[in-house]
Amino acid sequence: MAQHPVWLDMDPGHDDALALLAALATLPVRGLSTVAGNQTVDKTFLNARRVLHAAGREIPVAPGYDRPLFRPLVTAGEIHGASGLEGYTFSPLEPVDAPHGLQLMADAFRESPEPIDIIATGPQTNVAAFLIGFPQWRSRIASVTFMGGSLNGGNVTPTAEFNIFVDPDAAHYVVQSGIPTRMVGLDVTHQALLHPGQLTRFLTLRPPLGEMLYGLFSFFGRHEPNAGADGMPIHDVLSVAALIHPEFFRWMKTPLGVERQDGERLGQTIPASSGPPIEVAVDIDTERFFAWLWQSLSAYQID
Numbered sequence: 001m002a003q004h005p006v007w008l009d010m011d012p013g014h015d016d017a018l019a020l021l022a023a024l025a026t027l028p029v030r031g032l033s034t035v036a037g038n039q040t041v042d043k044t045f046l047n048a049r050r051v052l053h054a055a056g057r058e059i060p061v062a063p064g065y066d067r068p069l070f071r072p073l074v075t076a077g078e079i080h081g082a083s084g085l086e087g088y089t090f091s092p093l094e095p096v097d098a099p100h101g102l103q104l105m106a107d108a109f110r111e112s113p114e115p116i117d118i119i120a121t122g123p124q125t126n127v128a129a130f131l132i133g134f135p136q137w138r139s140r141i142a143s144v145t146f147m148g149g150s151l152n153g154g155n156v157t158p159t160a161e162f163n164i165f166v167d168p169d170a171a172h173y174v175v176q177s178g179i180p181t182r183m184v185g186l187d188v189t190h191q192a193l194l195h196p197g198q199l200t201r202f203l204t205l206r207p208p209l210g211e212m213l214y215g216l217f218s219f220f221g222r223h224e225p226n227a228g229a230d231g232m233p234i235h236d237v238l239s240v241a242a243l244i245h246p247e248f249f250r251w252m253k254t255p256l257g258v259e260r261q262d263g264e265r266l267g268q269t270i271p272a273s274s275g276p277p278i279e280v281a282v283d284i285d286t287e288r289f290f291a292w293l294w295q296s297l298s299a300y301q302i303d
Contacts, residue, residue, distance in 0.1 A: 004117045004142045005030045006243070007108060009064070009101075010236070011037030011122030012047035013080055014087070014220040018213065019121050019147075019236035020051050024059075025299035026244055030108045030116060031060035033101030037122035037166055038076045039084030041066040044122070045098070047083070050090045054208050055300065060108070064101030064126035068167035076162060079223050087219025088212045101126055106134045115142035117243055120174075121236035123163050124148070128170035131177055143180040146171075147239040149256070149269035150186035151280065155226060160267030161186050164258060168267045172258040181278040183256065184239045185269065188249060188284040192238055193231030196221055205300040241289055242281060248292070250283035 006027045010016040011034060023029055032052075034044040045063035052061065067073045080086065098104075105126070109116060120127050124146060131138055148163035148171065156162040164171045175181055194217065202213035221232045241248055255275035259268040271280075 004115050005112055006117045006119060007105060008032040009035060009118060009120040009122065009126050010048060011035050011039070011044045012051060013038035013044065013084055013122070013236070014216050015234050015236040016121050017047070017051045017085060017216060018234055019119075019240050020048065021055060021209070021300065022237050022293060022296045023119065023240045024055060024057050025296045026240070029059055030112065031104055033062055033064040033105055033126050035064050035101075035122045035126045036066050036068075036073050036075070037163065038080045040073070040075065043084045046093070047085045049093055049096070050085065053091070053093060054212050060104055062098040062101040062104040065129060068123060068125055069128060069169045071167065071169070074166050079220075079225070081219065081223070085216060087217070088215035102130050102133060105130050106137060109134070109137040109140050112140070115140050117142045118144045119239050119243060120144060120146040120148075121163075121239055123167040124170040124174045125167045128173040131173065138179070141179050143182065143243070144174060145182045145184065145239050145243045146174070147184050147189070147236045149183050149280075151269065151271070151282065152187055154267070155186060157264065157267065159265050160259075161269070164269055165267030168258050168260045171269075172260055175256045175258060175278055176275055178276040182242055182246070182251075183269070183278060183280045184242045184249075185281065188281045189233045189235040189238050190226060191284050192234065192286050192289055194234045195231040198231075201294065204302060205297060206302045209300050237293060238284070238289070241292055245288070245292060248285050248288050249281040251279040252282050253277045253279055256280065
């Protein structure tokens with residue numbers, strides 16, 4: 001169990017939904033900000049609320065930035081569908097008024113008696129903007145663990161992973177911040193594959209979560225471009241595991257460069273010769289990871 005409270009920054013997203021449920025089951029989550037990425041920020045905010053409602057959990061949640069720091073927004077509707085969470089029909093939710101996600105983050109950091117770990121599973125726009133806009137709370141960030149990047153090829157271009165590609169400027173700012181940072185990228189998420197035959201395990205979870213996850217990942221498995229007969233990558237939940245159980249991973253400590261120039265290498269992440277070092281996950285014990293994942297989800301099993 002992590003020693004600090006946790007702030008989640010997400011763009012739900014199928015894999016974000018699974019990461020959110022695992023985090024709620026295993027971590028002292030203080031709140032959640034959503035960001036534009038897999039879909040527009042109004043949709044990712046609604047999707048976060050949908051998953052929380054299905055889980056019967058209430059935590060502070062608010063929408064953050066609706067676009068990258070300096071670039072037009074690119075979304076992944078071809079993978080996550082028009083809503084961002086296609087594959088399950090959610091119960092309608094009443095509209096709510098919410099503050100900006102960064103203000104909600106600032107309130108959490110101000111009120112917390114101890115430092116807070118950040119887990120970011122989408123583009124890092126909100127995290128970078130928080131560092132810039134609320135420098136008084138920078139020292140209260142215990143660490144940043146983000147899902148994104150790759151040392152060995154991308155998933156949206158031959159060189160770039162989606163979260164970094166969407167906002168490379170934000171990612172650059174975070175990895176150059178000097179805050180203890182871990183990158184959990186495609187090098188490990190493409191090893192931890194959820195096999196289609198495992199989807200029925202979701203049905204042991206209480207309603208509506210079991211049916212929700214079964215429907216969501218049945219859809220995701222048909223649309224995630226790296227899914228195949230061996231299974232589908234479930235990217236974001238690995239960042240939750242990395243914070244709680246870094247021993248599941250093999251890490252390389254290195255400064256990290258993020259390509260920010262427009263062109264075929266935009267969003268590429270590569271080891272750099274200078275800058276503050278971060279920890280980059282390069283290998284994973286998938287057996288231990290999946291044992292942890294199913295144990296975490298058992299918190300939602302039918303009594």
